[in-house]
Amino acid sequence: MAKENTVIKDRLEKLRAAMAKNGIDYYIMPTSDYHNSEYSADFFKVREYFCGFDGSNGTLVVSQNFAGMWTDGRYFIQAENQMKGTGVELFMMLNPGVPTIAEFLFDNMKDGETLGFDGKVISTSVGENYEKKLSGKAVKYKIDKDLAEDVWTDRPALPCHDMYVLSDELCGRSFKEKLANVRSKMREFGATAHLLSKLDDIMWLTNLRGSDVECNPVALAYAYITFDRFVLFVQEKEVTDEVRAYCDKVGIELKDYHEVMNFISEVKLDGNVLCDKRNTNFLTYKTLLDRTKEAGVLLKNEKDPTEIMKAVKNDTELKNIREVYLKDSVVLTKFIYWVKKNVGKIPMTEYTAAEKLDGMRAELPGFIELSFPTISAYKSNAAMAHYEATKDNAAEVKADGMLLVDSGATYMGGTTDVTRTIVVGEISDEIKKHYTATVMGMLNLASSKFMEGCTGRNVDTFARMALWEMGIDYNHGTGHGIGYMLNVHEGPHSIRWRFNEGMHEAVLQPGMIVSDEPGVYIEGSHGIRIENIVEVVERETNEYGRFLGFDHLTYAPIDLEAIDKKYMQPKDIEKLNNYHKMVYEKVSPFIDDEDVKKWLKEATRAI
C-alpha cells in the first residue's frame, strides 16, 4: 500500500470542515481562472492544492466521505503517481464504465443535498450541464463561495502586474473607433449594455495590455459598456500613472477588479444586456440573468462583437505583423543553422536548444515574452502530443534523427508561432515519406485558392490530402487564429475538418491570420510538424464572386534533407521551390554571417 500523503489528507479534512460549515455536501474544483484563460495562475491551482495532481486538465470532487479526480488519457499515469496515498480516487475520463462528473453526482447526491463550487471558475456551459443533468433531483446549489479562501492559508496572490498602453499608431485603430463599432453592434442586437469578460477582447478593445496570464499579454479585467459609459474593472495596483492618464483621456472609467460582481448586481438596467455565454463564467452569467429578469429586460446571448473585429487585422496590424514575422523567421533560420552546425559537437539537450532559441528571440528589439513555452522534442519524444522537456528531464540531442521545435513570441508589433522539424542526422526512408507529405500538405493549403464563404472546414482537407492518401492522419486541428500582440490562440476562425452538430464556424476573411500546421506522429519513432502562419488575402473578384487565398507570413527553410521528390507531383515541387526562393529573398538580407548565408542558399535551393 502506498505511504499516506498526510499533507493532502490534512488539507482535505480542512476543506470538509469548511464544506460542513457552509452547508455544502459536494464541492467541485476544476482547472480554470475567472476568464477561462489558456493558462491558470498559481492562485487558481485549488485542485492541485487539494489532491496533488498538477496536470493541465483535471476536476476534483469532494464530499464528506469521498474524493475523486477526473482527468483525460494524457494524464492517467501522472495522476495516479501524484495522488498516491491521498485517498483521492482517479476517474479515467472516457474509459468504458467511468461516469462523468454529472453522472456521478446524479447517482450519489441525495434529494435536498447541496452542490457547491466557485461559479467564477466554472464556464457557463459546464454549469448549465450540471443543472440539466441534475434537474431530476431536488439538489440545491451554492456557487458563490470559493472554499479555498478559508482553507488555503499560504495561497499565492492573484497575479497583479503593471498594465501598459499601446499607442494608437501601433494599434491602427483608437479605442474610440473600436468602441464606436462595438456600440453599433450593441444597437444591432438591441442591447443598451454589454458585459465583456474575455481578456484578450478587452485588451484589444482598449489598446491596453497586461501580464497576468502566462504567455498572454493580458490583465485580469472585465468591461461594462453602455452608450455613455465604458467601465474597466482591473486591479488598482496594476494601473500605472501612464495607464490612468490614458484612461482619463479616452474616457475609460476605472473600477477595481474585485468590484465587478457588486457592480453588476446593482447597476441600473434600462434595456437589454448583451453577454456572450461562451466567454462568461457561470456565476457572472447567472447574476446577469437574474438581474435582467428582475428588470424585465432580456439577456442577449450573442457572440462578443469584439471577437470578429479582433480577428480581422487592420492594415497597421498587418504591416507590423509582416515585419515581426520576418524578423522572427530570421531568428529561427539562424537557430536552425546553429542546431545543424553544433549537434553532436557541443552538449545539447531539448531544453538547452530551446533555451538557445528563446534567448535569441529575447535579444530582438521589441521582444515582450514568449507566446507559449517552447516545445523542443527530439526523435520519438516529438510523437507525444503534450511532451514538455524540463531542465532536469530532457533528452540529449545527438547527430541522429530529427528535432521538432514549436515556438513563438510576442513582440511590439505582433505575436508569432512557427514549427520546424530539423534533420540532425540519419533518417529513414519512411520518415522522408512522412516529412514530404507533411510539407506538401502545408504548402497545398497555403497555396490554395478558394471562394469567399469558405470556413476552415472547407479547406482543412487541403492540408491532409497527401497524408490521408497514405492512410495517415494527425489528431489535431490544422490551424488556429493568432492575436496581435495577444494570445497565440484566438478565434473565431480555425482550420479543422470534424463535424459537430450545431458547431460554430467562422468564414475566412481577408485580414485574418491563421496557422497551417499538419503533422505526422508515429509513437515510439518520430514526430513531424511543419507550421507556417499565413494571412488570408483576396486573389481575384470576378463574375463568380470573390476568390481568396493565403500569403505566407513565415519564411524559414523547410529541411530538404527530409524531402523525397518521388512522392511529389511537379506542381508540389514548384510550390516548394517557389517558397524557398521567397525565403532566401526575404531572409538573406538580414543575415550578416557569410557562412549562414551560404548555408541558407543551399538550404533553399531548387530541387
Add this chain to the structure above:
Amino acid sequence: MAKENTVIKDRLEKLRAAMAKNGIDYYIMPTSDYHNSEYSADFFKVREYFCGFDGSNGTLVVSQNFAGMWTDGRYFIQAENQMKGTGVELFMMLNPGVPTIAEFLFDNMKDGETLGFDGKVISTSVGENYEKKLSGKAVKYKIDKDLAEDVWTDRPALPCHDMYVLSDELCGRSFKEKLANVRSKMREFGATAHLLSKLDDIMWLTNLRGSDVECNPVALAYAYITFDRFVLFVQEKEVTDEVRAYCDKVGIELKDYHEVMNFISEVKLDGNVLCDKRNTNFLTYKTLLDRTKEAGVLLKNEKDPTEIMKAVKNDTELKNIREVYLKDSVVLTKFIYWVKKNVGKIPMTEYTAAEKLDGMRAELPGFIELSFPTISAYKSNAAMAHYEATKDNAAEVKADGMLLVDSGATYMGGTTDVTRTIVVGEISDEIKKHYTATVMGMLNLASSKFMEGCTGRNVDTFARMALWEMGIDYNHGTGHGIGYMLNVHEGPHSIRWRFNEGMHEAVLQPGMIVSDEPGVYIEGSHGIRIENIVEVVERETNEYGRFLGFDHLTYAPIDLEAIDKKYMQPKDIEKLNNYHKMVYEKVSPFIDDEDVKKWLKEATRAI
C-alpha cells in the same frame, strides 16, 4: 396596354367570391403537392390555374383588390409574358426593395383579417415563418380549405396509378426487418407513434412502389406507425390484388389516403409522437401538435429514422445498383457513339437526340421510367441552368461545339443519373481548358481518400480545386444522394461547400451513393458538366481510424477530344487513364458492334 386575359380574370373573380364566402381576406397558393415532392402533378397546379404562370417556382397571393405572384430570377421574363393582361402583379424575389410574401402581408393585412391557404401544400417551415413574421398582428388563419375545390371545375384528378410490390430478394431487406429498425429508433426517441409523410421513405420502408409523381416511382401515401400497428394510407384504387395480398401477409393495415387527417385527429395517443417537421406539411404538423398537447404527450420533431436507413444501401441493393449502372453506362456509351457518328449527317436536334437516348434506355430489360426529364443542351444552351428543349423549341445539333446530356432512368434494380458533355465538332482552347479542369475535379473527388466523419462539406472542394485555381466556380452543389428504384435526388447526405449556420450535414458512410458533377457554365458560349455516380466504400482501417473513398458506378468515356494534357499533373493523367481502362474493361464485353468497340478502344486510350 396588354390585351385583357379574361380567362384568368374570370377565375380570379370566382376565387374572390369563394374567399369572401369562407371569410378569407388573403389567400396564398404555392407550388407543391401534399408531400413537397420534386414534381407536382396537374391536380396541384392551382397557382398556374389562377395566374397563367407555369414555371417550377412561384407563389400567388390574392385579396379582394390585389393579386401578386412571387418568383425567382430564372422566371422573371417568362412570368411577365404569361401573366400579361391578367392584372396579376409580378414580385421579383430577392430584387432590391421587393418585399417577401411575409413582409407584404405584414404591411398590408389589417388586424382581425384572415389569412388562408391549403395547409397541406405549405411546408411547416414556411407556415411557421408566416406565423412568426405576422406575430405582431392580430391575424387569423384558415389553413384547412383548398378553395380551388370550389372554383376549379375542370380540375384534373389527383394522380392515381396502380401500386406494385418489390420482392424481398430485390430489396435485400424485408418490410418486417426495416420496420423493426424503425421501431427501435422510435424507442430511442421515446415515442410510441410515428407519422411518416415522405413518399420515398414510405416506399422504401414498405417495399412498395407507385407512379403518382412524375419520374418518382412513388404512390401518394402516409404511414402511421406504432409498436403494434402499421397503417398505410393510399388511394384505394391504387391497391391491386397483389398489393392487398402482400399487405395482408406482412401486416400492413390499409386505409384510404383521404382518411389520414381524420385518423390523426381521432387516433388515441398513449405516448409521444415522432414526426419530422421538415417532411410534414403544415396542416398535418399543426394537427398533430394540437393532438399531442391535448393528450399531454410530446410531439418529437426528430429526423425520420428511415432517411439514413434508406440512404445507406444494403448489399443486395448495391449489387443490383452496380449491375444497373453498368448496363446504363453501356447504353450511354452507345449513344455517345451514335451522336458522334451521325452528327452533321442526319437531322438531329437536342430533342431528337434525347428521344434517341430515352428510347435506347426504354429497350433495356427492367426499364420502368426516366428518373428525370433528359436534359439535352447544345452549345450555349448548356450554360443555362434550367434549359429545357421541347419538340418545337430545340436547337439543331450541328458538327460544331458540344452537346451536354444529363439523363437517367429507374430500372428494376436501381435508379441512374449521369452527365456527359460530347464533342461534336470544333471547340476552342478555352473550352478544352475548362473541360480538362472539370474532368480533373470529377476524378479528384472520386479518387479521394478521407476519414470517416467527413461530410460533403469536407470533400466538395476536391471537385472544385482545379476550377477555383482558374478563378471559375459552378453555382450548384457537387453531389446529391440517389434512391434505389426511387427518387433521383435523396438525402440526407450531399456534397456542397457553402456554410449556413445551423445547417444539417450527414456524415458520408459506406453504402451511400452520391453524384460527383462539377461543371463550367459560360453564358452565351458553352456549358460543361461531367457527372459520375460513386459509391462510398471503406479503403483502410488502421490506428488512425477508418479511411473511406469512392468507387465509380458510372463507366462511360470522357471525351478525350476536349482534354488538354498541359493543364494536368502526371497524377491527373494517371487517374484519367485508369478510369478509361476500367471503362473499356467493363463496357466493351457488352458491345457487339465491332465499329463501336473499335471506337470505344480509341475513346478510352491512355493519353
